[in-house]
Amino acid sequence: MKTKTLFGLFPLVVGLPLAAHAKLNVVTTTPDFAAVAKAIGGDRVDVTALAKPTEDPHFVDAKPSLILKLNKADVLIEGRAELEIGWLPALLQGVRNPRIAIGAPSRVLASEVVELVEVPTTLDRSRGDVHAVGNPHFMIDPVNAVLVARRIADAFCSLDPAAAEAYRSNLKTFSDRLDAKLAEWQKLLAPFKGQRVVAYHNSWPYFARRFGLQIDLFLEPKPGLPPTPAHLADVMAKMKESEARVIIVQPYLNRRTAESVARNTGAVVVDVADFPGAVKGTEDDYVKFMDHLVVSLANALGQSSAKKP
Numbered sequence: 001m002k003t004k005t006l007f008g009l010f011p012l013v014v015g016l017p018l019a020a021h022a023k024l025n026v027v028t029t030t031p032d033f034a035a036v037a038k039a040i041g042g043d044r045v046d047v048t049a050l051a052k053p054t055e056d057p058h059f060v061d062a063k064p065s066l067i068l069k070l071n072k073a074d075v076l077i078e079g080r081a082e083l084e085i086g087w088l089p090a091l092l093q094g095v096r097n098p099r100i101a102i103g104a105p106s107r108v109l110a111s112e113v114v115e116l117v118e119v120p121t122t123l124d125r126s127r128g129d130v131h132a133v134g135n136p137h138f139m140i141d142p143v144n145a146v147l148v149a150r151r152i153a154d155a156f157c158s159l160d161p162a163a164a165e166a167y168r169s170n171l172k173t174f175s176d177r178l179d180a181k182l183a184e185w186q187k188l189l190a191p192f193k194g195q196r197v198v199a200y201h202n203s204w205p206y207f208a209r210r211f212g213l214q215i216d217l218f219l220e221p222k223p224g225l226p227p228t229p230a231h232l233a234d235v236m237a238k239m240k241e242s243e244a245r246v247i248i249v250q251p252y253l254n255r256r257t258a259e260s261v262a263r264n265t266g267a268v269v270v271d272v273a274d275f276p277g278a279v280k281g282t283e284d285d286y287v288k289f290m291d292h293l294v295v296s297l298a299n300a301l302g303q304s305s306a307k308k309p
């Protein structure tokens with residue numbers, strides 16, 4: 001009789017609770033990692049980004065509610081390379097969660113799988129430079145996004161081997177989709193090869209290299225330091241010399257400073273997002289985010305070239 005009862009219960013016990021508990025609870029620092037994690041994990045993961053898409057990734061508000069999210073995480077994905085040094089270590093001090101300890105398979109340090117650029121030969125934070133160990137904005141390059149996606153797939157496979165085939169298949173879909181789009185994006189920006197674009201903050205070396213643009217003039221004198229009149233005067237002189245007519249600004253930076261530089265140089269200010277979700281319709285989707293960025297920039301460069309005397 002006992003056996004019969006067990007057999008009777010078995011399908012119910014196995015069928016219901018497993019489906020509900022099998023999801024990996026993934027926390028990422030910024031929304032770009034979240035979008036990639038969703039692409040790889042699909043409906044097998046719940047993903048939360050700690051930073052908002054319109055928030056400066058260097059200066060995220062370390063609210064106590066974020067500690068609660070980290071305490072529940074099965075996986076933590078961060079950029080590292082000091083991108084989050086101003087806020088993540090402070091949050092982690094309040095976290096008691098061995099699953100995401102450094103060295104655990106569930107702690108993904110994305111910058112480990114990409115080649116950082118602008119790595120200084122000596123460490124110098126003395127003047128407030130927030131890129132002291134190299135440029136941490138490597139996700140604004142689709143090729144790096146695929147490298148990070150592969151690392152995330154490895155982590156998911158090791159934590160949830162039963163679904164490894166699905167993670168691998170999602171990785172292939174993501175990678176194929178980006179490959180196809182990359183060719184399209186490169187074609188769109190090809191007419192502007194070598195053109196100089198001015199940026200407020202130096203988030204763009206990986207993007208510039210991938211698409212053949214020159215993004216090497218910044219309104220900030222050093223990453224993380226506010227613009228000064230002397231520095232802006234120097235930038236404006238260089239913009240006039242090189243006929244640079246586009247200034248790109250992220251939503252969390254001071255647009256008015258960019259507008260005043262634009263007025264003095266005949267340039268235009270272009271609002272660009274550096275994270276999925278900052279622009280409506282790009283939520284949780286790295287490809288849509290990158291598509292919006294490339295198309296906005298190509299349109300602005302096209303219009304500014306047409307205006308040239």
Ligand SMILES: [Zn+2]
Nearest residue numbers: 130202203223
């Ligand atoms: Zn930065």
